[in-house]
Amino acid sequence: MDETIRLSSVGKVHGSPPNEVIALRDVTLAFPPASLTAVMGPSGSGKSTLLQCAAGLDRPTTGTVTIGDVDLAGLGETALTRLRRDRIGFVFQAFNLLPSLTAEQNVGLPLRLAGRRPGRAEIQDALAEVGLADRAHHRPGEMSGGQQQRVAIARALVTRPAVIFADEPTGALDTTTSRNVLTMLRGLVEHRGQTIVMVTHDPLAASYADAVVFLADGAVADTLAAPTPDVVAARMTRLETSC
Numbered sequence: 172m173d174e175t176i177r178l179s180s181v182g183k184v185h186g187s188p189p190n191e192v193i194a195l196r197d198v199t200l201a202f203p204p205a206s207l208t209a210v211m212g213p214s215g216s217g218k219s220t221l222l223q224c225a226a227g228l229d230r231p232t233t234g235t236v237t238i239g240d241v242d243l244a245g246l247g248e249t250a251l252t253r254l255r256r257d258r259i260g261f262v263f264q265a266f267n268l269l270p271s272l273t274a275e276q277n278v279g280l281p282l283r284l285a286g287r288r289p290g291r292a293e294i295q296d297a298l299a300e301v302g303l304a305d306r307a308h309h310r311p312g313e314m315s316g317g318q319q320q321r322v323a324i325a326r327a328l329v330t331r332p333a334v335i336f337a338d339e340p341t342g343a344l345d346t347t348t349s350r351n352v353l354t355m356l357r358g359l360v361e362h363r364g365q366t367i368v369m370v371t372h373d374p375l376a377a378s379y380a381d382a383v384v385f386l387a388d389g390a391v392a393d394t395l396a397a398p399t400p401d402v403v404a405a406r407m408t409r410l411e412t413s414c
């Protein structure tokens with residue numbers, strides 16, 4: 172089953188006249204299965220809006236978003252909520268784990284929200300995928316930042332989503348820990364065919380991606396395959412100085 176995520180001529184206007192802000196302009200992109208895509212761009216260039224529209228958290232003003240052959244615009248609120256819950260995983264800069272729950276309970280949360288009693292094996296599998304099989308009974312406060320982010324990634328994986336959207340997943344981590352988390356994300360793409368779309372400001376993080384999409388003023392300014400940190404940094408500098 173082809174589960175490519177496609178944005179076709181997506182535009183997004185926030186607010187209403189006279190305070191309209193055009194956040195996305197005619198964005199056409201595809202995120203193919205088993206790929207890691209980095210989304211970069213200056214502050215206010217539309218990265219978060221792009222993620223929100225691609226994830227069905229916000230509806231585009233114009234254009235379409237499809238996951239495989241499902242057009243998100245054709246879904247009512249209930250169906251869209253179900254699609255987000257079952258087919259999309261989210262990872263955030265601040266981990267967003269519940270502090271009073273163990274790693275195992277945090278990872279099981281999306282299944283509980285879907286009305287299912289989580290199976291021990293599926294939670295253990297998700298924790299093993301992020302190298303934390305032995306931490307199932309620890310609470311977030313008993314783990315390092317990198318370990319907490321790995322629990323959050325296990326939580327995103329547990330529903331076997333078509334795509335994981337990650338908003339600055341290494342933004343709160345030091346360089347060494349970031350590298351570990353990025354290597355792990357890369358491994359999920361290579362070994363289990365996971366599709367991941369990651370917003371980042373960090374050229375090093377972007378260099379782990381298969382492709383980088385650069386946004387400027389709401390439009391795709393450039394794309395780069397096989398990125399290296401130096402080339403990414405140079406393109407970012409060029410974009411930041413031209414806006």
Ligand SMILES: Nc1ncnc2c1ncn2[C@@H]1O[C@H](COP(=O)(O)OP(=O)(O)OP(=O)(O)O)[C@@H](O)[C@H]1O
Pocket residue numbers: 185186192193194212213214215216217218219220221
């Ligand atoms: N709810 C909103 N209402 C009005 N304007 C908004 C809203 N959300 C975003 N914007 C505007 O849309 C534009 C794009 O914002 P967005 O948050 O997508 O950018 P970004 O690239 O993620 O920025 P940053 O890197 O600073 O987080 C900005 O001009 C922003 O001020």
